[in-house]
Every structure is written in C-alpha cells, then in structure tokens.
Amino acid sequence: MDFDLMQRVFPFFLEAAWITIILSVLTAILGLTCGILGAAARLSRFALLRFVGAAYVSVIRGTPALIQLFILYFGGPQIGIQLDAFEAGVIGLGLNAGAYMTETIRGAIITIDKGQIEAARTVGLSRLQTMRYVVLPQAMRLMIRPLGVNINALIKATALVAAISVVELTYTAQRYIGSTYKPFEMFLIAGILYMIIIYVTGQAVAWLDRKARIN
Amino acid sequence: MTDQKPFIDIRHAQKSFGTLEVLKDINLQVQKGQIVAIIGPSGSGKSTLLRAINDLDPLTGGEVWLEDKRINKTLPHSQYEKHINLVRQEIGMVFQHFNLFPHLKVRENVTLAPKMLKGLSGTEANKLAEEQLEKVGMLERIDYYPSQLSGGQKQRVAIARALAMNPKVMLFDEATSALDPELVEEVNLVMKKLAQEHMTMIIVTHEMSFAEAVCDKVLFMDQGVVVEEGPPEVIFRNPKNDRTKEFLRKHLAGQNA
Numbered sequence: 254m255d256f257d258l259m260q261r262v263f264p265f266f267l268e269a270a271w272i273t274i275i276l277s278v279l280t281a282i283l284g285l286t287c288g289i290l291g292a293a294a295r296l297s298r299f300a301l302l303r304f305v306g307a308a309y310v311s312v313i314r315g316t317p318a319l320i321q322l323f324i325l326y327f328g329g330p331q332i333g334i335q336l337d338a339f340e341a342g343v344i345g346l347g348l349n350a351g352a353y354m355t356e357t358i359r360g361a362i363i364t365i366d367k368g369q370i371e372a373a374r375t376v377g378l379s380r381l382q383t384m385r386y387v388v389l390p391q392a393m394r395l396m397i398r399p400l401g402v403n404i405n406a407l408i409k410a411t412a413l414v415a416a417i418s419v420v421e422l423t424y425t426a427q428r429y430i431g432s433t434y435k436p437f438e439m440f441l442i443a444g445i446l447y448m449i450i451i452y453v454t455g456q457a458v459a460w461l462d463r464k465a466r467i468n
Numbered sequence: 469m470t471d472q473k474p475f476i477d478i479r480h481a482q483k484s485f486g487t488l489e490v491l492k493d494i495n496l497q498v499q500k501g502q503i504v505a506i507i508g509p510s511g512s513g514k515s516t517l518l519r520a521i522n523d524l525d526p527l528t529g530g531e532v533w534l535e536d537k538r539i540n541k542t543l544p545h546s547q548y549e550k551h552i553n554l555v556r557q558e559i560g561m562v563f564q565h566f567n568l569f570p571h572l573k574v575r576e577n578v579t580l581a582p583k584m585l586k587g588l589s590g591t592e593a594n595k596l597a598e599e600q601l602e603k604v605g606m607l608e609r610i611d612y613y614p615s616q617l618s619g620g621q622k623q624r625v626a627i628a629r630a631l632a633m634n635p636k637v638m639l640f641d642e643a644t645s646a647l648d649p650e651l652v653e654e655v656n657l658v659m660k661k662l663a664q665e666h667m668t669m670i671i672v673t674h675e676m677s678f679a680e681a682v683c684d685k686v687l688f689m690d691q692g693v694v695v696e697e698g699p700p701e702v703i704f705r706n707p708k709n710d711r712t713k714e715f716l717r718k719h720l721a722g723q724n725a
Contacts, residue, residue: 298545372567372626375522376581376633377557379549386580390571 259438262429269425270446276339276421277408277450280346284407285400287351292358306355313352319413321345326417342414350407357403361396362388394465401458408451422446475500475535475668476521476637482529483516483692490516491527492692498637498685501666505679505700508689509715514672517689518639521670522559523552534558534637557585560630564642566622568614574601574625575610578632585633600628604658620651624658631662638662640671644678676719680704688712 294306313321325334326341336344365388373383415424426443430436474497483491490513498504506514519525521532523540532539539555541548569577578600579593588596601607604624614622623643630638640659644652656678662669663682673679679686679700686703688696688711696709707713 366567368563368565368567369569371524372561372563372569372629373581375524375556375559375561376629377553377585378581379553382584386584387569391569394571 255435255438258433258435259442262433262439263442265429266422266425266442266446269420269422269443270450272419273408273411273421273447274450276342276346276411276414276419277404277454279343280350280407280411281404283343283347284350284354284403287348288354288358288400288403291351291355292362295355295359296362310352310355313349314356318346318349318410319416321349322413322417338414338417338419341417342411342419346407346410346414349410350403353403353406354400357399358392358396361392361399364395365391394462397458397462397465401455401462404454404458405451408454409447412447472499473535474498474533475502476670477533478517478521478530479533480530481517481520481527481532483513483520483525484528490692491520494530494689494692494694496687496694498668498670501668502685503663503667503669503671503683504685504687505683506670506672506687506689507674507676507679507703507715508687508695511691512689513692514687514689515641518641518670518672521637521639522556522561524561553585557581557633558636560627560633560635560638562623562626562630562638562640562643564646566614566619566626566646568622568626568629570614572613573610574606574612574614574617577614577625578629581629582632596632597628600632601625603631603661604628605654618651619647620654623647623655627655627658627662637668637670640669640673642672642674645674674719676704676716688715690715 291306291309294302295310297303297306322341322345325345326336326338329336329341369387369391370383373387374380378386411421412423414421415427418424422443426439429439433439476496476498478494478496481491481494481496482489494513494517496504496517506517508514516525520527521539523532527540534555537555539552541551543551569580572580575594575597578597579588582588582596583593597610598607601610604627606621606624606628609617609621609625614625617625643659644655647655652675656675659669659671659678660682671679671683683700685697686700687694688703688707688709690711696703696707696712703712704716707716
C-alpha cells in the first residue's frame with residue numbers, strides 16, 4: 254500500500270467528503286419535506302391526493318435511483334429543465350429519499366392505536382388537533398429509528414451522483430485513480446470517510462431516539 | 469312514566485356494514501339523570517348503538533338527538549366537523565381499553581381538551597385536573613404517566629378526562645371488561661358516585677349485578693334488536709322474553725363457574 258500517496262491526496266478527499274456531507278444534508282432536508290408531504294397526501298381524505306402520493310412512492314421505488322438522476326440531469330434539458338450537476342443531484346436524491354420517507358412516516362402514523370384517535374375525537378378535538386397533540390407526538394418517537402435507516406441509505410446513495418460528475422467522494426476517488434492507477438488506496442480512503450460520516454450520523458440518530466424515549 | 473321530552477332520543481336507528489345489518493330499527497329514550505344499561509351477547513350491536521350516540525360509528529339510518537340538537541346530521545365535511553366537535557364536548561365517553569394518551573402525564577391527559585377547546589389557562593386547567601382527579605381518587609398520581617398505573621387506575625383517569633369537559637351525558641363502553649376482577653370495584657365505585665350526582669349515563673356492560681344495582685332502565689339486545697327493556701328488577705328477576713332468560717341463565721352460569 255502506498256501510504257505516502259494516500260497522505261498526499263488525503264486533503265483533497267477531505268474536501269470531497271465535505272461536498273458529500275453538504276449533499277447529504279440538503280438531500281435529507283428535501284427528503285424529509287417530501288416525506289412529510291407524501292405521508293400527508295397518502296393519509297389525506299381526498300382520493301386524488303392519496304393517488305398522487307401512492308403514485309409518487311411506487312414510481313420512485315420502482316425505478317433505480319441512477320435512472321432517476323440520469324433522467325433529471327441528462328433528460329431534463331430536453332423538457333426545459335436546466336440543472337447543474339449538484340442541483341440535479343440534490344433534487345434527484347431528495348425526491349428519491351422522500352418516497353422512502355413517505356412510507357416510513359406513514360407507517361409510524363398508522364401504527365398508532367385507533368383508540369387514541371377515538372379518545373381524542375370523543376372529547377371534541379378536531380382531526381387536526383388530534384393529529385398534532387395525540388397522534389404525531391407518539392408517531393414521531395416511532396419514526397426516528399426507521400428515518401435513521403432512510404438517512405443511512407441516502408448518504409450511501411450520494412455516491413451515485415459521481416455518475417453525473419458531481420465532485421464528491423466517489424468521483425474524487427475515481428479521478429485520482431485515473432492519474433495514480435491505485436484503485437485500492439483511493440477507494441479505501443473514500444470508504445473510510447463514508448464510514449465515518451455514517452457512523453457519526455448513526456450515533457446522532459441513536460441519541461435522538463434515546464432522548465425521545467426518556468421523555 | 470313522565471311525558472317529559474327525552475334528553476337523549478334515538479329514533480329508528482339502523483346500521484349496516486355492507487349486507488350485514490347490525491342495528492335494526494332501534495328506539496331508545498333516555499331522560500335527564502337517568503342511567504341506562506345495555507346488555508346482551510357479543511355481536512348483539514350494543515357497542516355499535518352506544519358508539520352511534522356520539523357518531524363514532526355513524527348510523528346508516530335513523531336519528532340521534534341530544535335535547536333539541538340532532539347529532540347525526542348530514543353536512544358538508546367542514547360544517548359536520550364543527551358540529552360534531554361541539555356535540556362531542558357534551559358527551560363523555562369511556563372505553564374498554566382506557567385509551568389514555570401514553571405520551572402525556574395524568575394531568576395533561578385531563579387538561580388537553582379543556583385547554584385546547586375551552587381556552588383554559590395553565591392554572592385554571594391545573595385546578596380542573598386536580599378537582600376531577602380528586603373525584604376519582606387519583607389526585608396523588610397526577611404527575612404519573614399512564615404506563616405507571618394499574619388498569620383500574622387508568623380507567624379512573626379516563627373517567628376524569630371525560631368529566632373534565634363537563635359533559636351532559638357519559639357513555640361507558642364495557643368500562644370494566646378489560647380489568648382484572650379485583651380492580652373492577654374501584655371503577656364501579658366511581659360510576660356509582662356519578663350516578664348519585666345524577667349524571668345521565670348509558671352503560672354497555674357485562675356486569676349484571678352492577679347494572680341491577682345502579683341502573684334505572686335495562687335494554688337487552690340481541691342480533692341488532694332490542695329484545696326486551698324495562699326496569700332492572702323486571703329484566704333481571706322476571707324477564708318475559710325467552711332470549712333474555714336464556715342469556716341471563718348462561719351469563720349467571722358463566723359467572724358461577
């Protein structure tokens with residue numbers, strides 16, 4: 254193993270890791286937003302919204318994320334959507350993560366015992382108040398861990414945007430392989446940095462989950 | 469009897485799930501302060517009837533009135549929501565499985581609705597919670613979570629939660645059926661206390677001796693119809709209908725076994 258080379262390229266990988274982190278954070282924010290809207294649509298009393306929510310989930314989950322990114326980035330201009338690689342990456346991955354998060358959030362909400370809703374409605378609380386003060390506080394605790402799993406998947410999925418030339422960790426590794434012919438070392442550095450990001454995120458989720466349980 | 473206008477008036481209640489008719493033309497009048505027990509085998513429709521009163525299980529036919537207000541109205545969604553939320557504030561309900569809010573302390577279980585719906589301040593709400601919990605003997609557990617309580621205690625808190633909205637009527641849906649036998653009495657005592665305060669109550673129950681001791685009127689339901697109704701001493705001691713006799717005989721045999 255060429256440790257000397259690894260040391261020399263490491264600062265560039267750190268920069269790339271920073272891009273991966275920003276990409277992950279933005280994707281998670283967009284994903285959560287889409288997930289909340291998607292879950293609201295899927296649980297709506299309006300059939301049309303339920304259909305839109307269900308269609309969103311099955312289209313996204315039924316196709317590879319890479320194809321979604323390609324359609325957005327390479328196909329977008331054909332239908333008048335001009336995005337740079339980073340924007341396409343965030344939007345594509347965010348929409349993708351949102352579909353999985355829709356199901357996570359919806360799953361947690363429908364797990365709450367129907368008796369809870371009945372008890373809230375019989376004291377006169379409205380649908381919205383019931384959701385806000387009775388169902389969601391209980392569902393939020395249930396969804397922390399599974400959302401953590403979604404976020405874990407989303408971080409790893411950011412590697413896909415290398416294919417549309419976003420200069421993040423995976424792309425950087427590939428670029429240095431081109432000039433150094435040392436794929437083992439380069440992918441090793443990238444892999445370790447991914448692991449650190451995922452480990453820290455995992456700890457944060459576990460901490461949140463513990464905190465929610467204590468209260 | 470009086471010719472007084474009934475407090476609760478159920479007229480020609482009919483309910484179907486698809487082709488299955490679970491309530492068939494049921495009529496029930498309850499006077500103010502009256503305590504009515506509904507008994508019958510499981511699947512007789514007694515819970516469905518009770519849950520129709522606050523429109524939790526809406527009827528497919530017939531009318532439910534509380535004083536001069538029609539409860540089960542057909543309205544556009546948002547108007548119906550407004551209407552039913554107001555009506556439900558006047559009708560307390562207690563469930564077989566308590567349905568306390570597990571993420572809230574006993575205090576907050578009681579104050580949630582009064583705070584949200586009656587705009588009580590923090591201090592007013594706390595005072596209300598203390599009063600209601602005192603009444604059911606649960607004041608010392610005010611800062612516990614439901615998971616820290618026994619079944620009987622949970623049900624007493626659930627009664628306090630319902631009473632906190634100052635309802636005109638209380639509905640009990642097998643309130644003691646999920647309790648261990650030794651915990652039934654503490655809940656029965658609270659219900660007896662309410663009876664002494666002339667709360668109007670409709671009680672779906674399997675506790676025949678409690679129904680006999682507390683109620684003014686008993687309905688025996690079977691297969692979606694009221695088979696027999698009358699004062700408890702008649703229904704329990706001298707029932708006319710064969711199905712009532714059969715049910716009570718089986719029930720007593722079960723209890724003694």
